[in-house]
Amino acid sequence: MAPIPTQREKRIVGTSLKMYFDLPSTLRYIDAVSQLSSAAEQANVDLFVIPDFVTLLSAKGKLQNTSIQLGAQDTYSEDKGAFTGEVSPLTLKQAGVNIVEIGHAERRRLFGETDQDVAKKAAAIVRNGMVPLVCIGEKSKSNIASQAVGLAVSECKPQITAALSQIPDDAEVILAYEPVWAIGAAEPAGADHVVTVTQNLRELVSGRKGRTRILYGGSAGPGTFDKLKDGVDGLFLGRFAHDVKNLETVIQEMSDGS
Numbered sequence: 001m002a003p004i005p006t007q008r009e010k011r012i013v014g015t016s017l018k019m020y021f022d023l024p025s026t027l028r029y030i031d032a033v034s035q036l037s038s039a040a041e042q043a044n045v046d047l048f049v050i051p052d053f054v055t056l057l058s059a060k061g062k063l064q065n066t067s068i069q070l071g072a073q074d075t076y077s078e079d080k081g082a083f084t085g086e087v088s089p090l091t092l093k094q095a096g097v098n099i100v101e102i103g104h105a106e107r108r109r110l111f112g113e114t115d116q117d118v119a120k121k122a123a124a125i126v127r128n129g130m131v132p133l134v135c136i137g138e139k140s141k142s143n144i145a146s147q148a149v150g151l152a153v154s155e156c157k158p159q160i161t162a163a164l165s166q167i168p169d170d171a172e173v174i175l176a177y178e179p180v181w182a183i184g185a186a187e188p189a190g191a192d193h194v195v196t197v198t199q200n201l202r203e204l205v206s207g208r209k210g211r212t213r214i215l216y217g218g219s220a221g222p223g224t225f226d227k228l229k230d231g232v233d234g235l236f237l238g239r240f241a242h243d244v245k246n247l248e249t250v251i252q253e254m255s256d257g258s
């Protein structure tokens with residue numbers, strides 16, 4: 001008997017600006033992204049954008065009448081208190097943020113963010129009614145092709161388990177699989193690798209009650225999604241979304257019809 005096809009999740013694409021743009025450029029970028037709202041709706045794709053903290057409030061204003069979701073690049077794990085320099089998840093929620101990115105490879109490498117920090121932040125995000133976007137990925141590319149998938153999955157597994165351990169089973173989560181070696185590269189990781197790893201990761205979370213979408217990130221851009229669609233629900237873009245036309249192309253490539 002033919003297997004019953006499982007209904008797939010609504011696709012989702014977004015971009016983090018990291019710290020690439022200054023204030024005026026970020027505001028111009030958000031204006032341009034706001035014009036893509038109806039394209040995303042027509043394609044039946046969720047669209048999100050993650051600027052820096054300083055621009056969140058202005059960005060919210062610009063996205064007000066659109067279906068585009070606003071994200072933050074990080075959060076602290078406590079809502080209030082003597083935590084100089086940190087940004088509260090409660091304040092993010094009040095500013096109109098829907099999605100909060102945590103555990104990005106750059107935060108882990110440059111700022112020492114650990115799986116335990118990520119877990120506490122995930123709990124804080126859910127507690128404040130937002131969706132954690134948990135970045136996971138293996139640090140280095142294995143030279144032995146036959147071992148690459150196994151090593152990637154075993155490195156990602158504790159990252160996922162830690163983040164999920166502190167949130168209710170029915171909480172929505174987005175996982176962004178970003179092999180660290182593919183971030184800032186010329187090209188994304190190979191499709192076979194990404195599809196096999198993400199299929200394995202999906203099995204790991206298949207028992208969850210909460211919606212759990214899996215994205216790929218790492219030098220993704222136009223042309224990437226089609227190769228990965230058997231493994232992922234969408235893409236998390238970096239540099240190759242700086243030209244908004246590329247983001248528009250990716251949305252079209254992810255359209256339900258394609």
Ligand SMILES: O=C(CO)COP(=O)(O)O
Pocket residue numbers: 016104178182183184185217218219220236237238239240
């Ligand atoms: O880190 C990324 C998204 O979070 C990917 O960045 P790049 O696409 O610029 O490699």
